[in-house]
Amino acid sequence: MLANKRILLIIGGGIAAFKVPDLIRRLQDRGASVTPVLTRAGEEFVTPLTVSALAGQKVYRDLFDLTEESEMGHIQLSRSADLIVVAPATADMMAKMANGLANDLASTLLLATDTPVLIAPAMNVRMWDHPATRRNLAQLVADGVGVIGPNEGGMACGEFGPGRMSEPLEIVAAIEAKLADGPLKGRRVLVTSGPTHEPIDPVRYIANRSSGAQGTALAAALRDLGAHVVFVTGPASVPPPSGVEVVRVETAREMSEAVDAALPCDAAVFAAAVADWRVASASDRKLKKTRDGMPNLEFAENPDILARVSQMTGGRPPLVVGFAAETDDVIAHATAKRARKGCDWIVANDVSPATGIMGGSENAVVLISDEGAEEWPRMGKAEVATRLAARIAAAVAS
Numbered sequence: 001m002l003a004n005k006r007i008l009l010i011i012g013g014g015i016a017a018f019k020v021p022d023l024i025r026r027l028q029d030r031g032a033s034v035t036p037v038l039t040r041a042g043e044e045f046v047t048p049l050t051v052s053a054l055a056g057q058k059v060y061r062d063l064f065d066l067t068e069e070s071e072m073g074h075i076q077l078s079r080s081a082d083l084i085v086v087a088p089a090t091a092d093m094m095a096k097m098a099n100g101l102a103n104d105l106a107s108t109l110l111l112a113t114d115t116p117v118l119i120a121p122a123m124n125v126r127m128w129d130h131p132a133t134r135r136n137l138a139q140l141v142a143d144g145v146g147v148i149g150p151n152e153g154g155m156a157c158g159e160f161g162p163g164r165m166s167e168p169l170e171i172v173a174a175i176e177a178k179l180a181d182g183p184l185k186g187r188r189v190l191v192t193s194g195p196t197h198e199p200i201d202p203v204r205y206i207a208n209r210s211s212g213a214q215g216t217a218l219a220a221a222l223r224d225l226g227a228h229v230v231f232v233t234g235p236a237s238v239p240p241p242s243g244v245e246v247v248r249v250e251t252a253r254e255m256s257e258a259v260d261a262a263l264p265c266d267a268a269v270f271a272a273a274v275a276d277w278r279v280a281s282a283s284d285r286k287l288k289k290t291r292d293g294m295p296n297l298e299f300a301e302n303p304d305i306l307a308r309v310s311q312m313t314g315g316r317p318p319l320v321v322g323f324a325a326e327t328d329d330v331i332a333h334a335t336a337k338r339a340r341k342g343c344d345w346i347v348a349n350d351v352s353p354a355t356g357i358m359g360g361s362e363n364a365v366v367l368i369s370d371e372g373a374e375e376w377p378r379m380g381k382a383e384v385a386t387r388l389a390a391r392i393a394a395a396v397a398s
């Protein structure tokens with residue numbers, strides 16, 4: 001799978017570095033050559049001798065002066081590689097990368113190249129959750145850096161949560177996916193997902209039962225085909241996939257603005273369950289039962305994002321896909337909806353409570369296009385996503 005691929009492996013300073021020898025061996029088993037770079041902190045966790053013996057190559061260390069002419073050649077290391085993998089990627093390394101710092105060999109190599117990069121973060125759960133790390137992660141994803149993990153679990157520091165580096169086999173799979181020329185490589189695909197929250201007052205809102213599971217699975221499937229995915233999500237109950245550009249919004253109007261900011265794109269998929277109505281004048285202070293009495297809410301119509309994008313005269317994405325959640329007469333309603341909104345395809349599904357689809361892990365959809373209505377059997381949402389992503393790839397490529 002990785003025959004003749006050259007991987008520059010930057011080993012950061014974290015306890016997860018103990019998994020690196022296994023990673024090197026598995027990459028070599030698949031035919032890759034691995035050139036290791038050990039950061040100064042990485043040397044605290046794994047020895048240069050171990051790494052170079054396993055890789056069968058010299059290990060590059062942070063022991064020389066990059067200003068020396070004779071050492072400048074090392075910069076070439078990152079340019080001749082097919083992929084740079086940073087594992088473990090510490091919070092510090094991510095911060096350097098996100099800000100373009102170049103103050104040691106590893107960060108200089110990363111800055112001085114346009115070779116694709118994949119990172120496998122590993123850190124304490126609080127460091128992972130820290131707003132600074134979230135910011136850096138978002139920046140790295142926006143810069144096109146691939147991210148695998150971290151996984152959730154018990155950590156060396158005794159805490160529990162996301163922060164454990166992915167297992168070597170998971171990293172190998174991500175490397176294979178990153179190096180594969182997916183049919184959507186170089187394409188930009190927009191996906192909206194999740195519910196919207198429409199405020200009544202600062203503490204209350206109107207929402208719906210969408211979990212965001214189908215949109216999330218779809219974004220991951222499109223990513224796996226090589227697309228750069230802009231994932232505009234309302235407050236969903238499932239986390240966004242890694243390796244996509246995440247834009248978080250709350251209301252329909254915010255979603256509409258985020259969609260505009262994400263254009264132009266090669267395909268746009270509107271899987272979000274957008275509220276059609278918002279409270280016309282949401283109170284800016286909490287409504288009090290005794291002071292304000294029974295609320296008498298008036299509603300104003302939200303922008304119909306799908307219809308607006310479908311009917312754009314300039315800059316309309318070449319493929320616009322809507323979803324239709326219906327509880328009765330699914331095909332008839334969805335067909336009418338497709339015509340009304342002007343999108344190319346509608347993915348219709350029956351969300352009546354008996355189906356267990358809304359918030360569940362399965363879906364049964366009908367794909368409505370110029371070709372007519374195509375009923376898909378009931379299957380997992382991930383499988384629906386894989387199939388739909390393949391159809392999107394075929395349409396975008398043609």
Ligand code: CTP
Nearest residue numbers: 270271272274276303304305306322323324325
């Ligand atoms: N949608 C949107 N913006 C809205 C409402 C819906 O982009 N304000 C998109 C959804 O993401 C979905 C499609 O439109 O792709 C269908 O949404 P749905 O709520 O089923 O359609 P409605 O226009 O609300 O029609 P109805 O209320 O008659 O079912």
